[in-house]
Amino acid sequence: MSIYLKLVKALLASVEPTAEEKKRAKIFTGVMAVIAVFGIMLPMAFFVGVIIYWLTDRLIPTGAGQNAAELFLQLLSVFSFIFGLNVIFSVFYFSGDIENLLPLPLRPFQIIASKFTAALISESIMEFILIIAVFAGYILAAGLPFYTWIIALFAMLTLPIVPLAYCAIICMLVMLLTGFIKNKDTVNKITGFLTFAVIIGLIIIVSTSGGLDAEHLITALSDPHNLLLAVLNSIFPHVHLITSAMVNNTAVNLLFYLGVNVLAVSAFLLIAELIYLPTAAGLSRSASAKGKTLQKSLSSLRQRRPCVTYLKKEFRILFRTPAYFMNCVLINLIWPLFLYLIYVLQGKTNFMEPFINDIHNGHEEAVLIFVLGVSAVSVLVTAANCIASSAITREGKHIAFMKYIPLSYIAQLNVKALVSILISGTGMILYVAAAAIYLGLGIKLTLFCCVISLLSVVFATYFGIFMDSVNPKLVWDNELNALRGNYNIFFNMAAAILLEAITCAGAYLAFKFTPIGSLFIMVVLLIFLMVLTAVSYLLCSSKAVKNLDRLIG
Amino acid sequence: MFGMIKLENVTKTYNKTVRAVDDISFSVGGGEIVGFIGPNGSGKTTTMKLITGIIKADVGKITVNGFNVRREPLKAKESIGYIADNPDIFLRLKGTEFLDLMGDIYHVPADKRRERIRTLAERFELTEALPTAMMSYSHGMRQKIMVIAALMHNPPVWILDEPMVGLDPKSAFELKQMMREHAQAGNAVFFSTHVLEVAEKLCDKVIIIKKGHLLFDGKLEELETQGKNSSLEEIFLELTEK
Numbered sequence: 042m043s044i045y046l047k048l049v050k051a052l053l054a055s056v057e058p059t060a061e062e063k064k065r066a067k068i069f070t071g072v073m074a075v076i077a078v079f080g081i082m083l084p085m086a087f088f089v090g091v092i093i094y095w096l097t098d099r100l101i102p103t104g105a106g107q108n109a110a111e112l113f114l115q116l117l118s119v120f121s122f123i124f125g126l127n128v129i130f131s132v133f134y135f136s137g138d139i140e141n142l143l144p145l146p147l148r149p150f151q152i153i154a155s156k157f158t159a160a161l162i163s164e165s166i167m168e169f170i171l172i173i174a175v176f177a178g179y180i181l182a183a184g185l186p187f188y189t190w191i192i193a194l195f196a197m198l199t200l201p202i203v204p205l206a207y208c209a210i211i212c213m214l215v216m217l218l219t220g221f222i223k224n225k226d227t228v229n230k231i232t233g234f235l236t237f238a239v240i241i242g243l244i245i246i247v248s249t250s251g252g253l254d255a256e257h258l259i260t261a262l263s264d265p266h267n268l269l270l271a272v273l274n275s276i277f278p279h280v281h282l283i284t285s286a287m288v289n290n291t292a293v294n295l296l297f298y299l300g301v302n303v304l305a306v307s308a309f310l311l312i313a314e315l316i317y318l319p320t321a322a323g324l325s326r327s328a329s330a331k332g333k334t335l336q337k338s339l340s341s342l343r344q345r346r347p348c349v350t351y352l353k354k355e356f357r358i359l360f361r362t363p364a365y366f367m368n369c370v371l372i373n374l375i376w377p378l379f380l381y382l383i384y385v386l387q388g389k390t391n392f393m394e395p396f397i398n399d400i401h402n403g404h405e406e407a408v409l410i411f412v413l414g415v416s417a418v419s420v421l422v423t424a425a426n427c428i429a430s431s432a433i434t435r436e437g438k439h440i441a442f443m444k445y446i447p448l449s450y451i452a453q454l455n456v457k458a459l460v461s462i463l464i465s466g467t468g469m470i471l472y473v474a475a476a477a478i479y480l481g482l483g484i485k486l487t488l489f490c491c492v493i494s495l496l497s498v499v500f501a502t503y504f505g506i507f508m509d510s511v512n513p514k515l516v517w518d519n520e521l522n523a524l525r526g527n528y529n530i531f532f533n534m535a536a537a538i539l540l541e542a543i544t545c546a547g548a549y550l551a552f553k554f555t556p557i558g559s560l561f562i563m564v565v566l567l568i569f570l571m572v573l574t575a576v577s578y579l580l581c582s583s584k585a586v587k588n589l590d591r592l593i594g
Numbered sequence: 595m596f597g598m599i600k601l602e603n604v605t606k607t608y609n610k611t612v613r614a615v616d617d618i619s620f621s622v623g624g625g626e627i628v629g630f631i632g633p634n635g636s637g638k639t640t641t642m643k644l645i646t647g648i649i650k651a652d653v654g655k656i657t658v659n660g661f662n663v664r665r666e667p668l669k670a671k672e673s674i675g676y677i678a679d680n681p682d683i684f685l686r687l688k689g690t691e692f693l694d695l696m697g698d699i700y701h702v703p704a705d706k707r708r709e710r711i712r713t714l715a716e717r718f719e720l721t722e723a724l725p726t727a728m729m730s731y732s733h734g735m736r737q738k739i740m741v742i743a744a745l746m747h748n749p750p751v752w753i754l755d756e757p758m759v760g761l762d763p764k765s766a767f768e769l770k771q772m773m774r775e776h777a778q779a780g781n782a783v784f785f786s787t788h789v790l791e792v793a794e795k796l797c798d799k800v801i802i803i804k805k806g807h808l809l810f811d812g813k814l815e816e817l818e819t820q821g822k823n824s825s826l827e828e829i830f831l832e833l834t835e836k
Contacts, residue, residue, distance in 0.1 A: 486605035
């Protein structure tokens with residue numbers, strides 16, 4: 042047991058910041074953690090809790106009170122499983138510590154148990170918060186006694202175990218029975234494709250079932266033979282057992298819940314003991330590539346300006362590294378699908394229809410909301426794709442390269458910014474132009490929206506680079522870890538969202554409660570974004586350069 | 595002799611507590627090969643990072659090829675060919691792409707770049723590997739490409755942090771040969787090593803450092819006289835274990 046605990050501690054410590062990073066991060070992390078917790082985590086948890094409370098309250102008279110909480114927890118399990126696959130594959134087979142752990146006189150199940158626990162702790166913090174929010178909504182709506190809170194706390198810590206145990210079993214069996222996963226790149230491609238497929242699948246299911254408005258949802262959830270819930274309960278039986286243990290006050294359900302967890306963990310540890318070592322030996326962390334002859338490669342060499350070739354290097358690394366490609370580039374194609382999903386989720390009570398009609402008719406308020414929305418989405422997308430907010434982090438242990446080459450820091454940061462602006466900006470302008478043309482906004486307003494979008498992207502880009510420069514996460518095991526569990530990205534999103542929310546809310550309130558016209562507000566917004574962009578550039582060219590200069594490479 | 599690398603009373607402290615380099619001064623002249631030796635954690639890599647501008651000195655002045663590292667960092671950096679202690683960099687790029695990047699950054703004309711890459715690739719037997727992704731390279735191959743990248747622009751100052759680590763005997767021999775040729779052309783070569791035999795055979799001068807303090811800076815003969823004709827290994831151990 043002590044070996045297991047020490048290994049877990051060591052594995053968790055290996056993804057912790059270094060002493061230097063901790064020192065740099067002291068105040069910054071404190072402030073940003075407050076923004077992230079109070080600006081994103083708690084509001085999201087509160088929102089989920091309120092929805093579950095409201096649905097449970099409506100479902101209790103139908104005798105299906107636990108179904109809303111159950112469905113949400115099941116969906117959490119599904120997402121935990123999908124995202125967990127990549128994490129488990131990486132942690133079990135493609136992390137840098139394997140070469141050090143395998144030669145040690147440890148039983149395979151000891152290695153796997155500690156790796157599993159470290160992954161569970163580091164990857165499930167947001168999930169823990171959402172789970173407790175679901176239970177809070179459920180317990181309060183159903184008026185359950187105090188002891189159920191204790192069960193809820195226990196469930197919060199244990200619910201993610203079964204989906205991750207499934208991932209562990211599947212991952213080891215795939216490695217044993219198939220020969221096609223030889224490196225981390227293949228795993229990233231497969232899990233990326235799987236995520237994409239699930240999103241498309243969700244869109245198709247929802248759009249063909251006529252949407253998911255509140256009434257439709259309550260009717261579906263009150264059906265005792267709800268097919269989706271029945272299927273999910275057979276895959277993740279522990280969710281039904283724990284919610285039943287709460288509502289029916291039965292120790293038997295709780296015991297069965299514990300039993301399912303013990304069974305899942307025992308099964309994957311047993312499999313690990315039997316097959317982990319032979320499947321883990323001899324794997325590489327990335328694919329190799331075949332190349333041309335040297336003669337051919339050299340003939341295509343041309344002398345370019347340093348910034349141009351640096352830009353090419355940045356693009357090559359972003360597009361060739363699956364973890365960066367999926368999280369930084371592909372996300373720019375996926376988010377419109379999410380937007381469409383939200384649109385079709387509304388079903389018959391589609392509140393977008395009147396809004397779209399208002400824009401078509403040139404309604405002043407609707408057009409202003411659209412323009413504000415363009416700015417908000419542009420900032421959000423730029424922050425979410427984290428090209429800028431991980432620009433320095435992605436250099437990792439080789440930050441020294443940025444410092445010993447004869448290219449000024451600001452030139453390098455500008456090139457990194459250009460990558461973000463080109464990828465985020467091109468996508469945004471295309472989407473905005475398409476939406477504006479579809480909504481019949483006219484050429485002037487369409488161009489105005491494109492300018493607003495571009496300014497928002499540039500602002501968010503320089504702001505993101507500045508945020509990353511404050512405390513870049515330079516110690517990471519593989520590229521995915523540079524992005525996952527990187528609080529900088531999260532903090533940058535929180536700060537950007539907060540700033541944009543204040544801007545948009547201010548503009549809207551000014552329109553609503555003062556005699557100022559929408560045109561004037563839009564011009565003020567344009568000027569304000571210009572100022573924000575200039576300020577973020579100045580922050581980058583002064584503070585970020587200083588931050589980079591004091592980094593120890 | 596003109597100091598191509600010159601450190602004057604340089605101090606570097608980490609976290610305000612650990613004095614990694616403590617008031618050191620030395621110079622490396624043109625035409626010299628200088629070995630930088632010392633136990634693990636003695637401040638060798640920190641000193642090299644200070645010279646290359648990767649980190650800043652708290653106190654003191656550093657000049658490279660006549661350029662103050664703090665005041666004219668870009669000119670100083672252009673004068674340096676630096677090999678870091680870890681060659682696992684930009685592994686998603688192909689060897690030729692990485693060298694092309696370095697060629698552009700150091701303004702090496704295309705024809706000269708082609709010729710230099712071809713010559714160095716042949717010397718290090720890397721011709722076949724260069725057009726493939728560096729991810730597939732062994733540690734030694736990665737080290738070789740770092741050497742080629744650092745030397746491609748033919749800089750007047752070479753700063754090499756443990757350059758022999760991972761190199762096969764032929765490549766190590768080639769590199770030593772190149773260091774000699776470079777010094778003979780009037781340039782400065784400053785390298786750290788743990789292999790005392792290499793220092794003994796290659797260096798005009800050695801600098802010994804321990805816990806951030808310079809213990810010795812001079813010619814090997816002086817050291818041998820001081821150590822009553824003991825071997826470099828014995829003198830090194832005696833100096834660093836005091």
